[in-house]
Amino acid sequence: MLEHLRPTAAALALFTLLTGVAYPAAITAVARLAFSARSAGSLVLRDGAVVGSALLGQPSSDPGRFWGRPSATTPLPDDATASTGSNLGPTNPALLDAVRARIAALRAADPGTARPIPVDLVTASASGLDPDISPAAALWQVPRVARARGLPEERVRALVEARVEPPLLGLFGAPRVNVLRLNLALDRLLP
Amino acid sequence: MTATSWIEIAACFGLLTLLAVPLGEYMARVYSGTSTAADRLLGPAERLVYRALGVRRDDDMTWRRYALAVLAFSLGGVLLLYALLRAQGALPGNPNGLAPVNPWIAFDTAVSFVTNTDWQSYSGEGTMSHLSQAVGLTVQNFLSAAAGMAVLAALIRGFARRQVEGVGNFWVDLTRSVLHVLLPLSVVLAVVLASQGVVQTLAGSVTAHTLEPRRAAQASAAEQVIDVGPVASQVAIKQLGTNGGGYYNANSAHPFENPTPLTNLLEWLAILLLPGAACFTFGAMVGDRRQGWALYAAMLVVLVPLTVGTALAEQRGNPALAALGVDQAPSALQGGGNMEGKEVRIGAVESALWATATTAASNGSVNAMHDSFTPLGGLAPMWLIQLGEVVFGGVGSGLYTLLLHALVAVFIAGLMVGRTPEYLGKKIGAYEMKMASLGILLPSAAVLVGTAAACLLPAGRAALGNPGAHGFSEILYAFSSAGNNNGSAFAGLDASGPFYAVGLGLAMFVGRFGVIVPVLAAAGALARKKAVPVSAGTLPTDGPLFVALLVGTVVLVGALTFVPALSLGPVVEHLQLLAR
Incomplete structure (x- = not known):
């Protein structure tokens, strides 16, 4: 179990940044630029x-x-x-x-x-x-x-x-x- | 049912198959490590991830190491998500100033999202800050799906490999699932959804002054507070990853999650896409594509008739309303049908299509309220969950559980002719059968024991939203949903108290890891075996006979386990409705 501690911590941190911060931010940027009225709630x-x-x-x-x-x-x-x-x-x-x-x-x-x-x-x-x-x-x-x-x-x-x-x-x-x-x-x- | 409805259902499944076949082939390359077009683009990023994790790509794990890695990673995920939800009040990304999530709901939610269940005992817009939605829930939508896909890859290797100890490396499978499959698909889907009106913003609520006040006497009631947030990015992965946890309480029935018939079609496809594609991944990786088609066919044989049946029941409408002189007949001017708990733009047929897809596929998102379905319309989704989420099922988890049923099917066939059963050139022994039985029985036990406990305890009964047989259905549906990691609900049940938080949390845990560990154990045992040559006595597992055997096994196990309970709920209610 101990050998999995470091990959667990690193994977959670890394994928939180990638899928929890970078991904929503990128989609928000594209949506605000390309579909500003619709992405704000029509x-x-x-x-x-x-x-x-x-x-x-x-x-x-x-x-x-x-x-x-x-x-x-x-x-x-x-x-x-x-x-x-x-x-x-x-x-x-x-x-x-x-x-x-x-x-x-x-x-x-x-x-x-x-x-x-x-x-x-x-x-x-x-x-x-x-x-x-x-x-x-x-x-x-x-x-x-x-x-x-x-x-x-x-x-x-x-x-x-x-x-x-x-x-x-x-x-x-x-x-x-x-x-x-x-x-x-x-x-x-x-x- | 109208002619258009038949064409609509056929078109939906046709489109699904057209997309699933190439995606499955692509995923086979992702898990075999063969280079894909995306490798050139993502290769450097992938190597960076491995360096940060401190893992080597060629480090082949035994099934025990693999299982411990899955458990460690999932446990870490639960702790992180629980901490985030408890701390959201003090963290940024909370423009509407929401309080910390209470401990019971935070526990229930953390287990729920990490086990790919996404059961929600809270209302999203009033409970979760933007930060919790994006950094907490969206992340686990990716990771729980990726973990399921990794376990499936390990099991497939168990069949494909000969006389080796290793079944792959969990960290590599996890990383490749996210980078090569889930993230690219989510980006494309999220952008298309946003183009149709699915909200995507970091801003807080907007206040509108509506044309009319809600009540003439209250001027303030003419305000409508419009909740917005990073919705499209979350909806895309909650559909693709068979997660199903909505941004809003009403899930994909909410116009901001699912604003048009096009978004409805795409989100429906996204529910079934990866579980369907997994069949073709399996065929490609074991080197016999017909095996994959046989599994896909078995899934359709169960799902399509139940979809048609549900659509018939919902489009026919509610006999109790017909008696009041309400016009429920479908025509050129209205979709018609049983419209309580349904949206006009979606209509009864697509609500039925979605209801069976989301329960077959362990997704659990809804575009209509299952609690208000006709008794028979609500029976099909519940039973699909109880089949153990093997008809499509969860991303990864659907196919690995179906493969356990395939072992049972060849075992039964072997008993009939008096031969040692084999599947894909591997002799199936007592150990594999024990693991298959455990993986099938543990979730069912969680469902039935949980339902019984809820019926016996006052805390279980106090939460009901409907009286009588329908109330029993609400409890049975809740534990079926949790024990099989689906996440949809007969939402009249108030599951926000400690009893359901803990009870459903345990059921979700057993439903996830009570299957994953036996699956990996079977994978390890299979990988060690040598291949036996095909002989005249070998049951071919790529033809109609095997499909029928497999469907028979799935349906019999599901029916025998749950028919007594179902007859106390939906069946009694249907008879009551007829007796009116």
Whole structure:
């Protein structure tokens, strides 16, 4: 065992410098130079102030804005310092109660729409910070948003459809709409 | 399942094979010491490392010396990481002013990262400083993977060599694993990830003023504190090294770790790449490439059907939600499926692909919350872990454990025809069989004893996040994950207390070194043997018959050991869901 003491100490020291200091530093340097906005968190600015990250979901309850995925972070939703899912099992009564409450809130904000609600609007995301909703979930909200904003439904629908990102090569991932970018575009429609 | 989903799964495994074959060949050259293209570039650096370590490249170690070197190095790693985590409050690289990690979590984490498990009983963004993440956790992501690869190289030499005592030099294998394989691959992957939006910075948190407050009454709730840090560099190696410990609590479900479908695909490939390539390294080093293909085929035969089954279960959705009038059907406008604990950009099918890959490969990173999977969707990942992390498995550790199963398979075949079993021209004797049995039984014992203890003790039961059968599944999953060095969780279980810190820590230790030591002992015994010529009675180990025997052994051992426990957890829950 004693013969291994020196190589152990030397290897830990050397590889800590190489993989723990030099490697992250080199990647940071390349990322800051080549992809400065993305490596800093894809921050979104409006009038010079940071309003969020294009990659992180935000809380929403205003009928005149698109709502994102429900978030299970505690105590407040969409907490970017405590990412988490609900971890509720599929048979857990607490999950079913939460889904019922979300359905009730969506129905109350838009009693006129009878169509079934897309699943991503009533289930909590894995990270608690999902920035996207499905195109179906965005289109479901169009009548409510249009009414609250006093806009024709077609204009709001066109806004959604212009922001649909398809799966990669039509194959990998699911179709999606970024909620923060959609809401910012909506705000720009109404000065 | 939709037609696109079938094509997607086929494309993923096709891509994986295309990348794994050449990488495996390259790794064979790395461990044979034959010069590679990288040697010209890295040769001088490598020689400097050996001088600093005070080792000679041609110093061939017996299996005992090799095993002691692995143990000494791992123990040193645990001590260093524990000290770093306890001291982080007083060290630089802590822009958000985080406190020292508490002793239980520091112990659990140190063992976890050194054993390549990366079980995390803490939330990364709220617990670990930038320094701890980079200098502590990232370093062990490299070194635990490299140690696993070194042990595999020693075992392969045991098969390839004839009548010698030595199985290689641990320090050389370790160094070459880092310099020639892990570091170059990580650099490439980290840069691509950063280009897609994975965060990489040394700055502290940013505060955003969101469009709406969380609650109308609280103006301060309109602030969103955005945690950033050196993420891309850590995500790359946590995927490639089958470590799986996320920078953020939500792991690769967090948009900053996995922002687009492209990063999801690349990170998925990175989970399986090195364990898959190891099969081809094996074939090349024992001088018979068909042997490597047979092992790779056996892995796919188990993994692909379980992946399809999980994808079917998750895309079908949760029957309990269907009853509430929720639209879960996949269409051109939504991915659909069981979306609780899943991300929209990733979708149900790729969550299933990842769940089976990360549990097959002892990676343990997640892009969806396994705790919220449908009962059958959650059963497959748990069972893949319980198979002993041999289907792909950990970097190095997957294949060396699968080779123990291969010894059992040829032994059973030998019993059937009444011949002394052989594998790759080596007669398999009582000693090798004892070592194979130990290496297979020790981790299983750690899982079942640990689960039983947790069910019996109040401290074990108090940590549950879900009631009933699902709660039992959480415990079983935790010990399966620890005892087989996977690291993923049914995360509703609160494992931050002393009971789970110590219990899971011990399970991880047994799961790692209770396999490594028997593997090296078998390697030493095999290297000493002379080769026996192939005869008409030799079982060919490169054809479908052997693949079927091997898969049968893996599945039978896994099934017989864990079916009683599984029937108390996921199976009961599935029946409850049907009975609604």
